[in-house]
Amino acid sequence: MPRIQDIGTFNEVRESGMAKLVPPVPRIGIGMGTCGRGNGAEGVYHGFAEAIDRTGAEVVLANLGCFGCCSEEPIVNIRVPGRPLILLHQVQADDCKRILTDITTGKLTPDRVYCKIEEWDHITTHIRYGPGYPEIPHWHEVPFFKGQKKIVLRNCGFINPDDIEEYIAVGGYQALYKVLIDNRPEMVIEQIKASKLRGRGGAGYLTGNKWEFMARAKAEQKYVICNADEGDPGAYMNRNEIESDPHSLLEGMIIGGYVMGATQGIVYVRAEYPLAVHRLTRAVEQAREYGMLGQDILGRGFSFDIQIVEGAGAFVCGEETALIASLEGYAGRPRPRPPFPAQKGLWGMPTNINNVETWYNVAPIVMKGPAWFTETGSPKSAGTKVFSLVGKVHSTGLVELPLGTPLKTLVYDIGEGGVNGRSIKAVQSGGPSGGCIPQEMFDTPVDYESLAQLGAIMGSGGMVVMDEDNCMVDVSRFFLEFTHSESCGKCVPCRVGLNKALRILNAFTEGNATSQHLEVLDELGRMIRDCSLCGLGQSAPNPVLTTMRHFRHEFEDHILAHRCRAGVCQELALSPCENSCPLHMNIPRFLQLYKEGRLEEAFESVIMDNPLPASTGRVCQHPCDNRCRRQSIDEAVNMRDVHRFIADSVLLSDKYEDAVARIVARRMEPTGRKIAIAGAGPTGLTCAFYMAMLGHSVTIIESQPAPGGMLRYALPEYRLPKTVLDREIGLIEKLGVQFAYNQRVGFDVPLNELDDNYDAVFIAIGTWKESWLYLAGTELKGVYPALNFLEMVAKGESVKLGKRVAVIGGGNAAIDSARTAMRMGAEVNIIYRRERKDMPAIEEETEAARQEGARFSFLAAPHRIIGGPDGSVKAIEVVKTRLGEYDSSGRRKPVLTDEIQRFDCDAVVLAVGEVLDLDFARASGLQIKESGTIDYDRFSLETSRPRFYAGGDAISGASNVSNAMGYGKKAARIMDERLMGVQRWHDVFPSFEYDRTVPHETSQCRRHAGHHIPVSIRMRAADSIFPEVVDGLTPLEATEEANRCLRCDVKTVGAH
Amino acid sequence: MTQKKLSVRIDGELVNATEGQSILQVARAAGKYIPTLCYLEGLSSVGACRLCIVEVSGSGRLLPACTTPVQDGMSVTTNSPKLARYRRITLELLFAERNHTCSVCVSNGNCELQAMAKTLGVTSIRYPHNFPKLPVDLSHTRYVLDHNRCILCTRCVRVCAEVEGAHVWAVTARGIQSKIVSDLNQQWGEASNCTSCGKCVQACPTGALAEKGFAVEEMTKRSDHISMIAGRKGVHA
Helix, strand or coil, X not given: CCCCCCHXXXXXXXXXXXXXXXXXXXXXXXXXXXXXXXXXXXXXXXXXXXXXXXHCCCCEEEEECCCCCHHHCCCEEEEXXXXXXXXXXXXXXXXXXXXXXXXXXXXXXXXXXXXXXXXXXXXXXEXXXXXXXXXXXXXXXXXXXXXXXXXXCCCCCCCCCCCHHHHHHCCCCHHHHHHHHHCCHHHHXXXXXXXXXXXXXXXXXXXXXXXXXXXXXXXXXXXXXEEECCCCCCCCHHHHHHHHCHHHHHHHHHHHHHHHCCCEEEEEECCCCHHHHHXXXXXXXXXXXXXXXXXXXXXXXXXXXXXXXXXXXXXXXXCHHHHHHHHCCCCCCXXXXXXXXXXXXXXXCCEEEEEHHHHHCHHHHHHHCHHHHHCCECCCCECEEEEEEXXXXXXXXXXXXXXXCEHHHHHHHHCCCCHHHCCEEEEEECHHHCEEEEHHHCCCECCHHHHHHCCCCCCCCEEEEEECCCCHHHHHHHHHHXXXXXXXXXXXXXXXXXXXXXXXXXXXXXXCCCHHHHHHHHHHHHHHHHHCCCHHHHHCCHHHHHHHHHCHHHHHHHHHCCCCCCCCCHHHCCCHHHHHCCCCCCHHHHHHHHHCCCHHHHHHHHHHHCCCHHHHHHHCCCHHHHHCHHHHCCCCCCHHHHHHHHHHHHHCCCCHHHHHHHHHHCCCCCCCCEEEXXXXXXXXXXXXXXXXXXCCEEEEECCCCCCCCHHHHCCCCCCCCHHHHHHHHHHXXXXXXXXXXXXXXXXXXXXXXXXXXXXXXXXXXXXXXXXXXXXXXXCCECEEEHXXXXXXXXCCCCCCCCCEEEEECCCHHHHHHHHHHHHCCCEEEEXXXXXXXXXXXXXXXHHXXXXXXCEEECCEEEEEEEECCCCEEEEEEEEEEEEEEECCCCCEEEEEEEEEEEEECCEEEECCCEECCHHHHHHCCCCECCCCCECCCCCCCECCCCCEEECCHHHHCCCCHHHHHHHHHHHHHHHHHHHHCCCCHHHHCCCXXXXXXXXXXXXXXXXXXXXXXXXXXXCCCECCECCCCEECCCHHHHHHHHHHCCCCCCCCCCCC | CCCCEEEEEECCEEEEEECCCEXXXXXXXCCCCCCCCCCCCCCCCXXXXXXXXXXXXXXXCEEECCCCECCCCCEEECCCHHHHHHHHHHHHHHHHHCCCCHHHCCCCCCCHHHHHHHHHCCCCCCCCCCCCCCCEECXXXXXXXXXXXXXXXXXXXXXXXXXXXXXXXXXXCCHHHCEEEECCCECHHHCCCCCCCCHHHHHCCCCCEEECCCCCCCCCCCHHHHHXXXXXXXXXX
8 A cells, every 4th residue: 555645545545444344245343452352352253253264154354442341341243234233242252153144144143232333423434334123222222331422432342453444434544634734733732722631641731731832842853752651450441542443542643743843752551561562563554554654644744753662560650751761761760840841851852741542532623623522521621531440340341421420420320330239338530549439429520620629530540449348448558559569769758658658557457556547647648648759659648548538437447446347357357257247256166166066065156156146047137148258159158047057956955954054154253243234135135145244243124024125026926936035035034134124214214223223334225116207197097117016916916907008118127017917817018119129128038028929019109198987098109219310328219200009908017217216315314316326436335424335226226136236245345344444355255176277178069048938838827826937957958058168267278 | 141030039038049040059048948868969959858848839739949940939938837747757757768776877976867857856756667678788898888778869879970970879679679789780899880989978968878997976978078079070050
């Protein structure tokens, strides 16, 4: 091909390119970026090549760039003449033959189809592929692409990056031609200035001003440089841009060189991007061949060439002065500015450096004008930005959005929220130089100013999503470790300051930090930020400073409670399961003891960690499951059911008396201290157990006639038989705990009386009051608050429900009420305002309710309850809802619509959440928080009144059994320490000798679950008592489960 | 060519300056004190120790006085509670980085780092010490290089390159691992470029570079001679 010297030849090349892009025969394009190749795109390419060879089909095969949706790779796009472009996702090599057959026969197998594109705006040209396939969604209807606007990525995934003709076909090098013909460089600079384009490398300096500065500099030689030294962990937009569309970069640089008076361009690209380097080298060769580079470009007399330089792998070389030093052959260390590169840059000559993405915006602005460009984005930040969305998010990939788009659009709409329903905690914007933005602030528009206000930066565009499994202390440590190891060592704040900050953060993660460290770290972070020489040091403390600002409680947890809630910091936890358990049960220990055939000791281990093991073994929400590392092999170990099995095997057998005698014998000598506990629910009982074991004299004051609280009165018999509960509480009674029933603290027993007669008081009352819904008809006969309803049933009082019952709510109380009502012979309809996946109830319970015949009406909120003439319920009207924007819980907010539905019913159970009885709270004389719970110190559980402590629902609001018990246990530890002035806590617990090695072979056994008895049996009552629905494990199953444990508690590898 | 005359305010006082001068030069000429460690008159400025940071009104950033050129009408504050705090942190960091044990150092009593700590009131270090295991290079017949006492100011690197022209010294590795090396990371005694002129020893602010044969407290240095020689050679204004 001769060099293009006139418009005629240019158009000929364009035609020839178009013939390749839209050939008269079908074309199969395979996304062959690094991400595609990593997922097997090369195999797919060869698969197609072979299939085409074998069948002799008339099909063109092409190698393309990447379309951005990394989690869907490999992407294959298919075009049959006159029809839309079809995108297939997750294509594997063995699909090729079938897909080729589909193309030649004209039908489409739907399983790999992702979306279709009927027309595409390349900005510099517009291609219509044709209509068709009504059943396939348009690309912009797929959540990942909704709201995206592709300016920078305009050609990525469409053209063959190794073929300049295809680039010219989509309007490439037109902008260059136009600029050269117009011959008014100053006009181009004016255009760039008017477009308000800002540097996409991070700092966001106005590109037009930078160009003008450089254009004015007088020198024999000037340089333009593209900074493609992309080194942030989790950011790869530049790699993909170069791999998919290298000519756009070259065109931008040639235009820049022309208008700024430079004749030499340099691309400084990461050596770790071999494919990008390869494609860019090809592109430069082709551009020279076609007359876009070299002497007399496009026959207009301008000469310019581009050289590619591979970096040597230092992050700091992204800093422009360090990059120049590196180009000159020196070590990559920055120098102070001024002088700025535009005055004295490479080899002392004026030099302009721009980021890859900045260069990609040049040609579109030249072609469409600045007014078109400023239409997109926010007033101060025009245009779009490409983000690499990675981390704990469902859909990952490259996303190009108008600047100013709220962060929640990026995370929830495009990324589709957390992985496996986990809740997202924060986003790290701008990589190691950026900051953490907490989930509550996801309304923030993503532009330069808004992010800077939060202490973060846009940076090059890396967006790392973090969820509940990420420890923010560890996250900041991770990023600091990176910048610390990349510091060049020239200036003191960065070289030594980062080293000290890292050592302090290490102390946090190892549990060796003190409160003073927080202050020291904060001051040091600010000093490094304000005093460092270059951008690396100035921005390196951002992750630490922002996490300390937004997640201070996590830092405090590490220092004051030696606790890493996410379970990341290994030194602070025994194992992930122990760390997630509110009672911090030593789970691996009881599994191992049981495995060794030592049932009695396993029981002792269990009950000393958890005084109500049979109850929790049935009703615990088992947070341990979510953290179990066995999930990476198959499923979590069923720890809850083994623990239930061990408890049942002793508590419900003839071993009971012996076991109880052994526990009672462990009780410490009487201390003479008197403790009062308000409430005999799980919190109070747990606290009483430990306080009694520690030798204190304990009295529980309970408003009900029997102990157990929610366990007795809110949990139905079919989930937790009362006989089981009685056995457990029997043990606590045997420890000498006194119970005073039918007495309410604050009413029957004044607080001052407690103050006078006891050494410490623990408030452990439950949330017994239903939060009332203000809707018409709640005064009617047949409307019940859920807990009242369950309590009445538990006490055996008669409740008139009628035939049809509507239950409002989606939590455990709603499901318990529904299943109880069905056992009373009613038909039940559960009405919930969100979707099933949003229900807070335990999933197994919801499923069991469905099997037992409950019907569900999702996306419906109660409107009013309609009564008959006798004042009893006749029907309920609900308003249909639709899901609107994401709220601060990361779920979509239900929005009321106009559509109203009516359900006839005889009773309504309201289960919309429980709160603390405020009358009591006021009577207690304790300070109450706005949320309606008792105010307390997070670490000591102390209330506003000295010697009065509080725990459980009283401070947390309605929660669950294990959380409540966790507070009881913690309160016992703290109260004892305060009362006795010494640490005696660990003396209560027996020690066990057991095997502490990792099993040689991992058990291949699958998870065993408790057995649900058939619906026909479970709905039949014997003596008006309904049978327990879930049977425990068999001894063999329990052993097999114990064998599945991977022993994360073993941290040192044994000698063998 | 006559250089443009400028007028600058330093700590509120109006002083005259010439275009191209740094804030530090102007401030020193006006008798104002700005602490420095890596700066040595006569050598090029690198802005590495960050002790000379000052506040310049209109700029949100703290700027190093040694490398920032003055501009007409500039208003500079050389000391403030914030600057004093930051400078103290910088010194603390230097002390915690390597093994600065004054009581056994040849430069005890004649050390710029020690003197600076006294001037700025640094009496204790709040950061964990690194206590790195660093070698002492005794291979040169006349001089010693003790990495334990080095603060990486790079005065030796610059004096050797800019005044002596021998280019013996350089910095190797990066970050906290950075280290001064002679020639191609050889022992100093084997560095063929070295003229044994001793300028690096005289330029060194601490006891890192010293002459052999001196005991504790005995080594005194004449960095002012370096500035004088450099001035005569016209290396840097």
